[in-house]
Amino acid sequence: MCYFEGQGYYxxxxxxxxxxxxxxxxxxxxxxxxxxxxxxEGGKDDGEExxxxxxxxxxxxxxxxxxxxxxxxxxxxxxxxxRRSRALRLFYAEARNALAMVTLWRRAIHKIGGHxxxxxxxxxxxxxxxxxxxxxxxxxxAGFVLIPSIVFHSLxxxxxxxxxxxxxxxxxxxxxxxxxxxxGALTVFYIYFLDLLSGTGFxxxxxxxxxxxxxxxxxxxxxxxxxxxxxYLLTVSFYFLFCLFCIIVxxxxxxRVAVATGGGAAGGYSMMVFTGWDYGLQGGxxxxxxxNNIRYQLQVDLEEERLKLKARSxxxxxxxxxxxxxxxxxxxxxxxxLGAFTxxxxxxxxxxxxxxxxIVGLLLEYLPSIVITVSNFVVPFLCDLIAQLENHxxxxxxxxxxxxxxxxxxxxxxxxxxxxxxNITCENGMDTGCEPCSYNYQQYQCWxxxxxxxxxxxxxxxxxxxIAVLILLEFPRRMVVDNCSNKxxxxxxxxxxxxxxxxxxxxxxxxxxxxxALFCPLLPLVxxxxxxxxxxxxxxxxxxxxxxxxxxxxxTSSNIVFFLVLxxxxxxxxxxxxxxxxxxxxxxxCGPFRFSSSMWSTIPESFQNLPHTAQDxxxxxxxxxxxxxxxxxxxxxxxxxxxxxSVYGKSVALLKAQLKLEGRDKQFLVKQIEELQxxxxxxxxxxxxxxxSHDHVQATCDPQDSYSSSPPLHSYAxx
Amino acid sequence: MxxxxxxxxxxxxxxxxxxxFFTRKEILRLYHRxxxxxxxxxxxDYTSRPDVKLPYxxxxxxxxxKDNPFRQRIAEVFSEDGEGNMTLDDFLDMxxxxxxxxxxxxxxxxxxxxxxxxxxxxxxxxxxxxxxNKLTRNELTEDEVRMVCEKVIDEADLDxxxxxxxxxxxxxxxxAPEFLSTFHIRI
Numbered sequence: 029m030c031y032f033e034g035q036g037y038y039x040x041x042x043x044x045x046x047x048x049x050x051x052x053x054x055x056x057x058x059x060x061x062x063x064x065x066x067x068x069e070g071g072k073d074d075g076e077e078x079x080x081x082x083x084x085x086x087x088x089x090x091x092x093x094x095x096x097x098x099x100x101x102x103x104x105x106x107x108x109x110x111r112r113s114r115a116l117r118l119f120y121a122e123a124r125n126a127l128a129m130v131t132l133w134r135r136a137i138h139k140i141g142g143h144x145x146x147x148x149x150x151x152x153x154x155x156x157x158x159x160x161x162x163x164x165x166x167x168x169x170a171g172f173v174l175i176p177s178i179v180f181h182s183l184x185x186x187x188x189x190x191x192x193x194x195x196x197x198x199x200x201x202x203x204x205x206x207x208x209x210x211x212g213a214l215t216v217f218y219i220y221f222l223d224l225l226s227g228t229g230f231x232x233x234x235x236x237x238x239x240x241x242x243x244x245x246x247x248x249x250x251x252x253x254x255x256x257x258x259x260y261l262l263t264v265s266f267y268f269l270f271c272l273f274c275i276i277v278x279x280x281x282x283x284r285v286a287v288a289t290g291g292g293a294a295g296g297y298s299m300m301v302f303t304g305w306d307y308g309l310q311g312g313x314x315x316x317x318x319x320n321n322i323r324y325q326l327q328v329d330l331e332e333e334r335l336k337l338k339a340r341s342x343x344x345x346x347x348x349x350x351x352x353x354x355x356x357x358x359x360x361x362x363x364x365x366l367g368a369f370t371x372x373x374x375x376x377x378x379x380x381x382x383x384x385x386x387i388v389g390l391l392l393e394y395l396p397s398i399v400i401t402v403s404n405f406v407v408p409f410l411c412d413l414i415a416q417l418e419n420h421x422x423x424x425x426x427x428x429x430x431x432x433x434x435x436x437x438x439x440x441x442x443x444x445x446x447x448x449x450x451n452i453t454c455e456n457g458m459d460t461g462c463e464p465c466s467y468n469y470q471q472y473q474c475w476x477x478x479x480x481x482x483x484x485x486x487x488x489x490x491x492x493x494x495i496a497v498l499i500l501l502e503f504p505r506r507m508v509v510d511n512c513s514n515k516x517x518x519x520x521x522x523x524x525x526x527x528x529x530x531x532x533x534x535x536x537x538x539x540x541x542x543x544x545a546l547f548c549p550l551l552p553l554v555x556x557x558x559x560x561x562x563x564x565x566x567x568x569x570x571x572x573x574x575x576x577x578x579x580x581x582x583x584t585s586s587n588i589v590f591f592l593v594l595x596x597x598x599x600x601x602x603x604x605x606x607x608x609x610x611x612x613x614x615x616x617x618c619g620p621f622r623f624s625s626s627m628w629s630t631i632p633e634s635f636q637n638l639p640h641t642a643q644d645x646x647x648x649x650x651x652x653x654x655x656x657x658x659x660x661x662x663x664x665x666x667x668x669x670x671x672x673x674s675v676y677g678k679s680v681a682l683l684k685a686q687l688k689l690e691g692r693d694k695q696f697l698v699k700q701i702e703e704l705q706x707x708x709x710x711x712x713x714x715x716x717x718x719x720x721s722h723d724h725v726q727a728t729c730d731p732q733d734s735y736s737s738s739p740p741l742h743s744y745a746x747x
Numbered sequence: 748m749x750x751x752x753x754x755x756x757x758x759x760x761x762x763x764x765x766x767x768f769f770t771r772k773e774i775l776r777l778y779h780r781x782x783x784x785x786x787x788x789x790x791x792d793y794t795s796r797p798d799v800k801l802p803y804x805x806x807x808x809x810x811x812x813k814d815n816p817f818r819q820r821i822a823e824v825f826s827e828d829g830e831g832n833m834t835l836d837d838f839l840d841m842x843x844x845x846x847x848x849x850x851x852x853x854x855x856x857x858x859x860x861x862x863x864x865x866x867x868x869x870x871x872x873x874x875x876x877x878x879x880n881k882l883t884r885n886e887l888t889e890d891e892v893r894m895v896c897e898k899v900i901d902e903a904d905l906d907x908x909x910x911x912x913x914x915x916x917x918x919x920x921x922x923a924p925e926f927l928s929t930f931h932i933r934i
Contacts (some may be wrong), residue, residue, distance in 0.1 A: 326883070
C-alpha cells in the first residue's frame with residue numbers, strides 16, 4: 029500500500045537508492061534482510077531460526093505478521109518441532125526473568141544509573157560485587173572451620189579427640205603457654221559495650237578470633253577424621269585464591285568491554301550525543317537533571333579542548349617554569365605523604381605499648397585507626413588544593429588524584445602492618461622480650477588474636493566514620509544549602525558524589541578484611557553486614573543530598589582501574605598472610621597451631637598421612653620435572669593468544685579502511701550518475717513533462733517542490 | 748494462566764509472540780496499557796482485527812514517554828502513517844524494539860531513524876543541531892552547538908560525505924557499551 033511507494037525526500041546522492049522501498053522497509057545494506065524466496069530446509073534448526081529471525085527484522089509489525097502467516101502455511105509438518113522450540117524459548121525467557129529478579133539490588137542500581145550516570149552506577153556495582161564476594165567467603169569459612177569447631181566442641185565423650193603432636197621442644201617455655209583472656213569475673217555493663225568496640229573481653233575468647241580454636245584432630249570413627257588446624261589453614265588459603273579468581277574473572281569481563289569499545293575515550297562527543305540520553309528516565313525532575321548534566325559535560329569537554337590548544341601554544345620559558353613548578357609541588361605532596369606515614373608508625377607503637385582501661389584506653393586502642401582516617405581526609409584535601417596550582421587538564425588531574433590517594437591509603441595500611449609485625453617479632457630492637465618464645469611474649473600473650481583485634485577495630489572505625497560523615501556532614505550541608513540563600517554557600521553548593529574516594533574506601537576496607545581473615549575468621553561476615561548497611565546509606569545520601577557530578581567519570585576505563593587497585597590490595601594482604609604463615613612462630617598459648625614451629629608446618633606433617641599414591645602424585649607435581657614443562661607450555665599458549673589478538677586488531681583496522689574506501693567509491697559512482705543525468709537532461713526537455721518523472725533530482729536535505737501529478741507526501745520509485 | 752482471554756485469537760497471540768520480544772503475559776499487559784489510554788476507542792475484542800488508531804497526543808502522554816524529549820520522533824518512526832498516530836501493532840512494535848531483549852543492530856537501526864529528523868536516511872548537520880537542542884533544552888550557545896556538531900561529524904563520519912549514514916552510525920554504536928542500556932524503556 030502507501031508504504032511501498034515510500035515516504036520522505038530523496039536527494040541526488042540517493043538516486044541510486046530509488047529502487048529501494050520506503051524508509052520503514054529494510055534497507056538491503058543495513059537491516060537484516062528477509063528473503064521471501066527461501067524455503068525451509070527442514071530439520072530442527074529451522075523451527076527455531078525462523079521465529080527468531082522474524083523478531084530481529086526491522087519491519088513494521090503488520091508486515092511481519094504477513095510474513096509469519098506465509099511461514100505458517102509453509103511449514104505445517106514441522107509444527108511439532110516449532111511448538112517445542114517456542115516452548116523452549118518461553119522457558120528461557122521465564123528463567124531469565126526469574127534470574128533477573130534474584131540479582132541483588134538490580135532495580136536500585138538501574139535507577140541510580142539513570143539519574144546520576146554510569147560513573148556513580150559503577151561504584152554501586154563494585155560495592156555489590158564486594159558484598160557477594162564477602163558473603164560467599166563467609167559461607168566458605170563457616171562451612172569448613174566454624175561449624176566443625178562448634179560441632180566438635182559439643183561432641184559426646186565416646187569420640188576421641190587427639191591433640192596434635194608437638195613438633196617443638198617446649199622445655200623451658202612454660203611461661204609462653206600462659207594465656208588468660210578473661211581478666212575478671214565482675215564486669216560493669218558499659219564494659220560490654222567497650223569490649224564490643226575493641227574486640228576484647230567477652231569477644232576475645234570466642235569464635236570471633238583465632239585464639240579460641242583448638243589444635244585438635246577429631247576422629248569420629250574409623251573412616252572419618254577432621255583435622256581442624258589443617259582445615260583452618262586450607263580454608264584461608266582457598267579463600268584467598270577464590271577472591272583472586274573472582275577479581276580476575278570480573279576484570280576480564282570489564283577489560284573485554286573496554287578493548288572492544290576502544291576504551292571509550294575516542295568518539296566522546298558522538299557517544300554522548302547519541303547514547304547519552306537514557307530513555308528510561310521518567311519524571312520532569314530527572315530529565316531536567318540529565319539535560320543539565322549533558323549540557324555541562326559538553327561544555328566541560330569543549331573547555332578542555334580550548335585548554336589543550338592553549339597549552340600547546342606556550343613558549344619554552346613558560347613550559348620550563350610550569351614543569352619546575354610541578355616538580356616542586358610533587359615534592360611537597362611526597363613530603364606530606366611521608367609525614368602521614370611517620371605519624372601512623374608512631375601512633376601504632378605508642379598504642380601497642382600503653383594499655384589502659386575505660387574510655388581513655390579505648391581511645392588509645394583506636395589511635396592507629398584515628399590517625400589513618402585523619403590522614404586519609406587531610407592529605408587528599410591538601411593534594412587537591414595543590415593540584416589546582418599544577419594546571420593540568422581535567423582528566424589528568426583526576427588520574428593523578430586517584431594515584432596519589434591509592435598510594436596513600438594502601439601504603440599507610442602497609443606501614444601500620446609493618447609496625448605491628450616489627451613489634452611482635454621485636455625487630456625494632458627496643459624490647460628483649462622475644463628471647464624464650466621467639467615472639468614478643470611480654471606484650472602479646474596471643475599475638476594472632478591481637479592482630480585480629482586490630483583489623484576488627486580498623487573495620488569498625490571505618491564504618492563508624494562513614495556513618496558519622498553522612499550524618500554530621502552531608503545532611504547538615506544540604507539543609508544549610510537549601511535554606512540559606514547566602515551567595516557563598518550557594519557557590520559551595522550541595523555535596524557532589526565523588527566516585528574515586530568512595531571506591532578507594534571500599535578497596536581499603538576489603539584489604540583490611542583480607543589481612544585480618546586469618547586471625548579473625550568472622551571478619552568477612554562483619555564486612556558483609558557493614559557493606560550492606562553502607563549501600564543503603566550511600567543510596568539515601570545520594571538521592572537526598574547530592575547533585576549530579578559535573579566532572580563525569582568515564583565508567584568503562586575506570587572500572588578496570590577499580591579492579592586493578594583491588595588487586596593491589598589483594599597482593600598486599602597475601603604478602604602479609606604468607607609472611608605470617610611461614611615466618612612467625614605461632615603463639616604457644618592459643619590457637620590451632622600452638623606447638624607447631626610455624627603455621628605452614630602443619631601441611632608437611634599432614635602430608636605424611638596421605639596414601640602413597642597421593643604422596644607420589646603431589647611430589648611429582650611439585651618437582652621440576654613437572655613445573656618446567658608447564659611453564660614452557662604456558663609461555664607457548666601466551667604467545668599464541670598474543671598473536672591471535674594482534675591478528676584480530678589488524679583485521680579490524682583493515683575492515684575500517686575498506687569501509688572508507690567503499691564510501692568513497694559510492695560517492696564517485698553517484699557523481700558519475702549526476703554528470704550523466706546532466707548530460708541527458710537537455711536532450712529530454714523537448715519530450716514533455718512525462719519524462720520528468722524519470723528524472724527526479726534534488727540537491728539538498730530539504731524538501732523541494734513536489735510534482736502535481738502525485739500526492740504531496742510521496743516521492744518516486746523507479747521500476 | 749489458562750487460555751481464558753477473549754481479546755485475541757490464539758493464532759494472533761502466537762503471531763505477536765513470534766514477531767515481538769514479548770511473552771503472552773506481557774502482550775496482554777501491553778494491550779491493557781494501550782486500552783487504558785482511550786477505553787472508549789479501543790475495543791475489547793481484537794479477533795476481528797479492528798482498525799483503531801490512537802492519536803499522538805494520547806501516546807505522548809504516557810508516563811514512560813511524557814518527559815522524553817524525543818517522544819514525538821519515537822512515535823513518528825514507529826507509527827504507520829508517520830505522524831505519531833499508533834495502532835496496537837505499532838505500539839507493540841515500539842516497546843518491543845525498546846525492550847531489553849532487542850539486539851543491538853535492531854536498536855541502532857531505529858535509533859538512527861529517530862535522530863534523522865527529516866527522514867532522508869542521513870543524519871546531516873541540521874538533524875544533529877535539532878538533536879543537540881533537544882538534549883540540552885536549547886541551553887547551549889550557537890557557537891557551542893556548531894562546534895559539537897562539527898566534532899560529532901569528524902568522529903563518526905567514515906566515508907567523508909559530511910553527514911552520517913546508517914553504516915557510520917552503526918559502526919559508532921558498536922563502540923558504545925552503554926547504548927543497550929540507555930536505549931531501553933521498561934514497561
